Amino acid sequence: MMEEAELCFPELLNTSCRRPPLPQSEEVLVYSLMFLFSLLTAVLNLLVIISISHYRQLHSPTNLIVLSLAMSDFIMGLVMPMEMWTCWVLGDLMCSLYFLLPITVISASVGNMVLISIDRYVAICDPLRYPTRITERGITIGICLCWTCSLLYTIFILYDNLKHPGRYKSCHGECVIRLAGDVDLVFTFIIPFSVIIILYTRVFIVAVSQARAMRSHVAAKLQFSGTRMINKSELKAARTLGIVVAVFVLCYSPYYCVSLEGSSIIIGSAIEAFLSFLMFSNSGLNPLIYALFYPWFRKAMKHIVTLQILKPGSREANML
Template sequence: QRVMKMQLLEYDEAELCFPQLLNVSCKKHKRPHSETLLVYIVLSFISSLTVVLNVLVIISISHFRQLHTPTNFFLLSLAVSDFLVGLLAMPFHILVTEPCWFLGDLVCVLHYFLPNVTLCASVVNMVLISFDRYVAICDPLHYPTRITVNRVQICVVLCWVCCVFYSFLILYDNLKQPGRYNSCYGECVINLIGAVDIVLGFIIPVSIIIILYVRVFVVAVSQARAMRSHIAAVTLQRSGTVTVKKSEMKAARNLGVVVAVFLMCYCPSYCFSLSGYDLTISYSTNILFFLLLFNTCLNPVIYAFFYPWFRKSVKLIVTLEILQLNSCMINVL
């Protein structure tokens, strides 16, 4: 019997995150080795891809003077926030997928604080980009006077300041007393103010983006119809009809990609949080949280890869032509 008790005790200790703390230690959630390896490979690949894609955007806009426009400065701010997610937030999130958390309560809180700042900045930058495109298409005559480089820089700075304050607000209890929501040692649990996060972090920005893009879509369609009328005056009516259909389809496709991908990555987590005012983040919600992070990998594809100048600048970067003298003056448009 003594031998059996010793074996059971050793078995229980092997199942604990901190065997020396028998009564207060969390139990390990064992997973198959193949599953753990797959998670590491997938998350590491996405993290690396996010960093590389956003670095290309940052270098392109920063280096080539032709790209120093108000719209591209918004894209640059978006790329910086997404780059930080890939460089810092995603590697820490890989550690959260482990059965136990060994980095302490303070690091646990900071590990969620940083992604909240960068993800918030990413969402606000999307709103700013939507507003920029709205003014450019719906009010092109006043665009140069309303959207200036100085105003854009001020908006970007305010964006980051507000995101830091917002993250501090929703994580205040956790920052004030790290680990207060942990039920045992070896756990990393964060409690968010769900109502504030849903309204300020999802409903308001998503509503603004949809309203602005719908307005842009309506104006684009009306412009296509005006062009059809102009073409119909000098060519066959059938030719004009084909032109407007192509224009409407292109506008609808671009709008659908932007809005659908954003909602696809953000809706699952926020719909889950609608079940209650307080959302507790733990091992069970890691997939939803990573889906939010994954959107930062898709942003460069959505907002930059659709532009011809990006493909030209990437070619110059890869071939190291940007190292040549006065390469910043190269025509990439």
């Protein structure tokens, strides 16, 4: 009886996968914590989405990228519970189709981080031309391209798994796929992360020099000579989004660093599950960073929770 209880499908004694040998109490604790974290992730990111979408004062190119990032984080919060399944019962095709969503979302998150880096680079390093170079229309087009390219890229790297569902599973009840690790490594790690690090390094250097200038007589000299100083709000935004980017890099890098050891990754293994959860945790950390460093998010969250958002004319409320 114990032997059968450990199988995903007890009737398939020779080909069924075994369940992880976790004591029931530990299993309940792990699943409960995962569920609560995914629920918190979804709720907090939903608050970010509602805040930026509803209040007109929060409609800006930078916040549009934050909105796109919050949407990907919200979807990730909904996907997380699926990672807790110890036995897959929806069939091989659904297994391959399921991975379309998280991989697309991860790719879109990487793209959003590149857009954030470009936005802050122009705002800090070329403030005079920022209003003309970074517009809401341009950012909207960039976000749409980011999501479209992420979906097409995911279909490309999952093509073999979609064409031959269940090709890489070793037993019934297992949901695993194989990615072209070298391709994924280049297009979702090496290239975008290099761009992010290079741009934000430049942003950091310029922001530090400008902050020093503001505290000295250099600022007066610059203004007298006609050179525009960076707005303090832009510097604060660069700092906050810099923290978001840094946390993102810390959460995502271990997964791709491990993949450097080989050209392919078996998704569904224990080490992959841990590294994936580390990536997923980034989705819950982002709104916490907004709450710590963005007064407008705390104010908007209070309006939403206290239902002031339902009052007539609430879209015009002062959030800044």
